[in-house]
Amino acid sequence: MSALPTPKPRWPLRLARRAVSPALFDFWATRFNPLWTLEQPLARLVSRTSASRDAVTLVLRPNAHWAGIRAGQHVSVGVTIGGRRLIRSYSPTVLDDGNLAITVKAIPGGVVSQHLVRDARIGEVVSLDAAFGDMTLDEADAPLLLLAAGSGITPMRALLRDLAAQGMPGNVDLFYWARHHDEFCFTGELKALAAAHPRLRVHFLATREGDAPAARVDAMSFDTVTALHERRAVACGPAGFVEAARSRLRGTVARFDAEAFSLPAPTAVDEAGDVEVYLTRSGRTLTLSRNQSLLEGLEAQGVRPAHGCRMGICNSCACERQSGTTRHLLTGDRSSEPSTQVRLCVSAPGTDLILDL
Ligand code: FES
Numbered sequence: 001m002s003a004l005p006t007p008k009p010r011w012p013l014r015l016a017r018r019a020v021s022p023a024l025f026d027f028w029a030t031r032f033n034p035l036w037t038l039e040q041p042l043a044r045l046v047s048r049t050s051a052s053r054d055a056v057t058l059v060l061r062p063n064a065h066w067a068g069i070r071a072g073q074h075v076s077v078g079v080t081i082g083g084r085r086l087i088r089s090y091s092p093t094v095l096d097d098g099n100l101a102i103t104v105k106a107i108p109g110g111v112v113s114q115h116l117v118r119d120a121r122i123g124e125v126v127s128l129d130a131a132f133g134d135m136t137l138d139e140a141d142a143p144l145l146l147l148a149a150g151s152g153i154t155p156m157r158a159l160l161r162d163l164a165a166q167g168m169p170g171n172v173d174l175f176y177w178a179r180h181h182d183e184f185c186f187t188g189e190l191k192a193l194a195a196a197h198p199r200l201r202v203h204f205l206a207t208r209e210g211d212a213p214a215a216r217v218d219a220m221s222f223d224t225v226t227a228l229h230e231r232r233a234v235a236c237g238p239a240g241f242v243e244a245a246r247s248r249l250r251g252t253v254a255r256f257d258a259e260a261f262s263l264p265a266p267t268a269v270d271e272a273g274d275v276e277v278y279l280t281r282s283g284r285t286l287t288l289s290r291n292q293s294l295l296e297g298l299e300a301q302g303v304r305p306a307h308g309c310r311m312g313i314c315n316s317c318a319c320e321r322q323s324g325t326t327r328h329l330l331t332g333d334r335s336s337e338p339s340t341q342v343r344l345c346v347s348a349p350g351t352d353l354i355l356d357l
Contacts, residue, residue: 034125040127041065042062042128043127044123045058045059045060045121046059046099047059052184055151055183055185056104056117057103057104058101058104060077060101060102060128061098061100062100062128068094069092069131071093072133072158072162074132074314075090075091076129076132077089077102078128079112079115081115085127086111086112087112087308088310103154105151129308132313133314134259135155137162142172142232143227143231143232144172144233145231145234146174147177147234147236147245148174148235150178150183151237151261152236152237154185155259156174157189160172164200172199172201173224174190175205176190176202176204177207177216177237178206190202217241222249222252229254230254232253232254232255235256235259236258237261261311273290275349277294277297277298278352278353278354280322280356284303290349291348293344293346294349295345305357307344309345311345311346319341319355319356320356322355323338325353326350327347327348329346329347330346
């Protein structure tokens with residue numbers, strides 16, 4: 001699988017680590033070269049090409065601290081916009097030269113996506129965090145049924161490139177949905193892969209095109225897929241798509257895995273009102289709503305906790321809840337165990353809280 005080797009620190013870096021703090025080293029070193037840091041993985045934007053009507057593919061060249069990624073995983077990319085560092089997660093493809101290609105769709109109102117699609121300049125430097133995500137494959141996984149909607153195609157592209165590099169060890173069917181034909185990304189590349197590998201079949205499905213729009217995943221027959229019951233299905237797309245795919249394929253495939261890049265609708269909330277949240281490190285007490293994630297509530301009050309995916313996947317927003325009760329926004333489960341890690345992006349306060357933040 002396509003993981004890059006973990007870089008070993010060279011002796012000047014080992015020496016520097018003993019002599020100065022990473023922040024001080026980075027402050028001065030980046031004045032000479034914006035990619036020189038002591039530990040922080042950074043990447044420089046080296047090219048931008050149109051991927052579809054409303055998406056671009058950006059190629060990023062990482063510095064020596066980038067530890068690599070497996071096909072299908074995600075990485076949190078940090079950009080500075082208006083003096084604020086904002087982080088969003090993308091699923092990159094590792095190119096032959098080690099550069100990372102991320103495809104970004106401009107989301108209406110999306111500050112980061114609009115910046116990356118329209119404003120980011122060649123040479124701009126972004127930060128990278130460690131890769132995360134479990135949507136990876138091993139050889140035992142063939143045959144496969146890959147389901148993608150919208151931006152969910154980006155991890156599938158990485159998986160297919162990886163499988164192609166292995167000679168496509170088993171049958172793979174990719175079903176790829178978009179509303180219109182001009183919203184499909186990587187059409188040339190996907191068709192070329194299918195032409196080169198007879199075991200791969202790619203199905204482009206435009207649901208709002210022409211007189212005979214394609215069926216959505218919940219109405220898809222999949223009767224052209226051989227040995228459906230032996231397949232491992234992997235779905236990626238908006239939460240509603242992933243849940244529809246899960247329902248459609250329940251009991252018909254050998255295994256179903258999925259990742260959604262938006263949160264499903266939160267569970268119904270039967271309570272309202274505010275709670276007091278005490279932050280031990282800053283000594284601040286904030287009043288937060290019970291109907292909002294802790295991450296959103298804290299950000300609204302000017303607190304900037306570390307975070308990545310904002311979907312409960314990467315764990316980078318985890319912090320210790322020293323006391324109080326939180327409610328998981330997706331499952332509705334409540335948790336009151338003291339001194340427990342909670343993910344701020346998918347947890348809402350149920351009672352007054354003390355957070356190690
Ligand atoms: S930001 Fe990724 S789990 Fe919360």
